[in-house]
Amino acid sequence: GAGVSQSPSNKVTEKGKDVELRCDPISGHTALYWYRQRLGQGLEFLIYFQGNSAPDKSGLPSDRFSAERTGESVSTLTIQRTQQEDSAVYLCASSAMRGGPHYEPDTQYFGPGTRLTVL
Amino acid sequence: GIQVEQSPPDLILQEGANSTLRCNFSDSVNNLQWFHQNPWGQLINLFYIPSGTKQNGRLSATTVATERYSLLYISSSQTTDSGVYFCAVERASNYQLIWGAGTKLIIKP
Numbered sequence: 001g002a003g004v005s006q007s008p009s010n011k012v013t014e015k016g017k018d019v020e021l022r023c024d025p026i027s028g029h030t031a032l033y034w035y036r037q038r039l040g041q042g043l044e045f046l047i048y049f050q051g052n053s054a055p056d057k058s059g060l061p062s063d064r065f066s067a068e069r070t071g072e073s074v075s076t077l078t079i080q081r082t083q084q085e086d087s088a089v090y091l092c093a094s095s096a097m098r099g100g101p102h103y104e105p106d107t108q109y110f111g112p113g114t115r116l117t118v119l
Numbered sequence: 120g121i122q123v124e125q126s127p128p129d130l131i132l133q134e135g136a137n138s139t140l141r142c143n144f145s146d147s148v149n150n151l152q153w154f155h156q157n158p159w160g161q162l163i164n165l166f167y168i169p170s171g172t173k174q175n176g177r178l179s180a181t182t183v184a185t186e187r188y189s190l191l192y193i194s195s196s197q198t199t200d201s202g203v204y205f206c207a208v209e210r211a212s213n214y215q216l217i218w219g220a221g222t223k224l225i226i227k228p
Contacts, residue, residue: 033216042123042205042218059215089160107152108216110162 002026004111006092012117013082021077021114025094030072033093033108036061043091049075082118089113121146125206125219132196133227140191140222142206150209151182152216153191157202165191165204196226 005024013019025032030051035043045059049069060066064082069075079086093108122145132138142151153165166173166180168189173180177197182189193200203223207216 042220043207043216045215045217048215056215091162093162107164107167109164113160 004092004094004109006090006111006114008114009112010115010117012119014119015084016081018078018080019082019116021079021090021116023075023077023092023094023111025073025075025092026109028072029094029096029109031095031108032069032075033095034067034075034077035091035093037089037091037113039088046077046090079116082116084118087116087118089115121148121208121210121217123206123208123217123219125204125222127222128220129223129225131225131227134196134198136196136226138193138196138224140193140204140206140224142189142191142208142219144187144189144206144208146187146210147184148208148210150216151189152207152209153180153189154205154207155200155202156205156221162205193224196224198226198228200224201226 004026007022011019032049034046036046037043047060047067048056064080067077091113092111095108124143126141130138151169152167154162155165156162168180168182170182170184177194179192201224203221205221206219209216
């Protein structure tokens with residue numbers, strides 16, 4: 001597709017249930033990021049995938065959160081035993097390959113997000 | 120960890136006015152970006168500007184890395200400029216973007 005897509009766009013769940021959020025990055029982008037945005041706040045980094053390297057999971061807030069990525073394509077963010085404080089918009093972004101002999105940060109392109117509401 | 124502070128938190132202007140948004144950061148950074156989040160939540164990258172000045176139409180940005188701040192200028196504001204403007208910085212040691220809390224801009228017709 002032309003941009004980053006995420007599904008579902010909205011998810012309402014009951015406390016204690018598991019949820020799975022999906023991100024389809026821009027084709028060819030090797031880097032993929034997950035962020036959380038609470039209402040009226042900036043973005044919190046959750047996890048970063050770069051190619052076949054081990055993901056940077058340092059932003060995951062608890063062991064209830066996990067993410068996987070299949071090769072350089074789709075990623076899923078799973079939240080187990082959801083809590084009300086998990087309610088937020090979850091944003092995914094992708095960027096072209098970074099690093100190499102000359103470090104060049106690259107523009108992150110964001111999806112529309114998944115709005116998660118935990119009742 | 121590194122702190123990113125944006126000011127003002129809220130800004131209400133009439134169409135046609137100019138504005139300056141500020142981003143202060145507490146440590147040296149490898150990357151600084153400005154983003155616009157429209158009222159529908161979509162985030163758009165405006166500038167990658169770790170230092171110097173860039174311009175894109177009515178928008179321009181300046182980063183003074185030695186003094187740890189960046190400014191985003193919006194001239195001749197339009198109602199479509201409304202939304203939240205975020206500054207995000209990347210430390211030299213990893214790829215994580217650290218985000219400010221944003222400036223909410225409302226442009227009235």
